Amino acid sequence: MLQRILSIDGKKIMVYISQTQNSPVIYLHTFAEEGEQIYHALREMYALREAGCPDFTLAAVSGLSWNHDMSPWDVSPADGKGTAFTGGADAYVQILTEEIVPEIEKLVPGEASWRGLAGYSLAGLFALYAAYRTEAFVRFASVSGSLWFPGFKEYVFANEMKVTPEAFYFSLGDKERRTRNPYMRTVQECTEEIEAYYKDRGINTVYELNPGNHFQNVPQRIAAGIAWML
DSSP states (O other), rough: OOOEEETTTTEEEEEESSTTTTOEEEEEESOOOOOHHHHHHHHHHHTTTOOOOOOOEEEEEOOOOHHHHTTTEOOOTTTSOOOOOOOOHHHHHHIIIIIIIIHTTTTSSSOOOOOEEEETTTTHHHHHTTTTOOSOOOOOEEESSSSSSSHHHHHHHOOOOSSSEEEOOOOOOOTTTOOOOOTGGHHHHEEEEEEEEHTTTOOOOOEEEEEOOTEEEHHHHHHHHHHHHH
């Protein structure tokens, strides 16, 4: 494994580089630089299987303005006290596709056979939103995605994606909806409705309900989503 650390537009990107020509590139947005932990969790997961892990490049992006870069539009906090979402996802999609992706793919042998986009929580929301804003990615993993985000389910049903995706992976913890937050307690309902909508349109999807709340086994859950994409 070759590893490089890049800084692009204020973002820190840990790149685990494939040694195989024309292999996939997975882009993962992380809150606290969990890229290495997730990469090793994925390798360990495959070590327990008879089939080996397909070679791939993982680009783990951190240093994000989380509530800005990952949110599609402005939303005030439900209780009026938390941090607002300030709708910077469109601008960040441009940075990702025009600056980050080209620099990362200078490092990989040959060309990307396909690109995947994965994320947890708000980054899981962003992964789906990006399908409506760019053709750059064809497989997606929304792991405990913030699909409760006000207006997002309606946006999905009313708009067409920029690309016909090859696959969508969804997962949640089975206790995530048990919250007093009126936005977040709709997360399971919204996730299941969106996954069913894509499945009805003939898209290859899977939905996994894991034991636990939003903060349990995060690296392992993300690794499972990436493994399914691969």
